Amino acid sequence: MKIAFALSENHHRSYIDDHFGRCNWYGVYDTDTKKAQYLENPNRYAEEGAGCTSVDYLMEYGIQAIVAGRFGSRVVELLKKKNIQMIIPEGTKTMEEIIKLYKN
Amino acid sequence: MSPRTKKIRLIQRRPSFAGFRPYGNQKPGACEVALNFEEYEAIKLCDYELLTHSEASAMMNISRPTFTRIYESARRKIAKAFVEGSTICIEGGKSVVNTxxxxxxxxxxxxxxxxxxxxxxxxxxxxxxxxxxxx
Missing domain, CATH: 2.20.28 (Rubrerythrin, domain 2)
Known part of the structure; x- marks a missing residue:
């Protein structure tokens, strides 16, 4: 499974960003190969629809779940339609901490 | 005649906190303002996510005039709390979490x-x- 993370910085110890559409980086973690890649968010300064454009962008990487602090309402609707799972951690957590919780 | 039943309003997600409290010179026993979940959602959709009233009303499955009424009520409650320094509790209303x-x-x-x-x-x-x- 590929999981996308909304991140503030481009490394695995970065905190999960509060806002899915406006974060600086996306981390895409593959649970099979245990490798992560980091993508700069091309839509972070977009005036409108940053979240929905980012969903399409991340879909190209074949993600099945997204971890972020909060999702906008339009993004929630879109992700439900595309059957992608949304994960919201309680409090502030790093990408590494979430990955450690993952079990096959 | 009994009043017409309210249509259930859809909200995306409840806030992760229970309300707001002013700081500084707090009046003892200042009354609380109860903001209900659909009012919170209306402010969020309109002023945080910058949707138009008609987009937001579709999201909450209510008519545009109803949305505008909920939004107005929310703004007045927030203004009251702001000016009078009251606590805001987010509770109640007639809504269901959509997701x-x-x-x-x-x-x-x-x-x-x-x-x-x-x-x-x-x-x-x-x-x-x-x-x-x-x-």
Whole structure:
């Protein structure tokens, strides 16, 4: 499974960003190969629809779940339609901490 | 004649906090302002996510005039709390959480339910028994 993370910085110890559409980086973690890649968010300064454009962008990487602090309402609707799972951690957590919780 | 029943308003997600409190010179026994969940949602959709009233009303499954009324009421309550220095409690109303969220107690996360794995935590793969309370 590929999981996308909304991140503030481009490394695995970065905190999960509060806002899915406006974060600086996306981390895409593959649970099979245990490798992560980091993508700069091309839509972070977009005036409108940053979240929905980012969903399409991340879909190209074949993600099945997204971890972020909060999702906008339009993004929630879109992700439900595309059957992608949304994960919201309680409090502030790093990408590494979430990955450690993952079990096959 | 009994009043017409209110249509149930859809909200995306409840706030993770219970309300707001002013700081500084707090009056003892200052009255509280109760903002209901649909009013919170109206402010969020309109002023935080910058949707138009008609887009936001579609999202909440209510008519545009009803949305505008809820939004006005929310603004007045917030203004009252702001000026009078009252506490705001976010509670009650007639709404239902549209997206089905579940919580995993082990991982301390909430996740949305998808068709594939409706009742299993996406991280630790433990089946989740307890559903989030829906009012």
């Amino acid at each position: 089905h969220w579940q919580e995993c107690q082990t991982c301390k996360i909430s996740f949305s339910v998808t068709e594939k794995n409706p009742h299993v935590c996406p991280l630790c793969q433990t089946p989740v028994l307890e559903e989030l309370e829906i009012q």
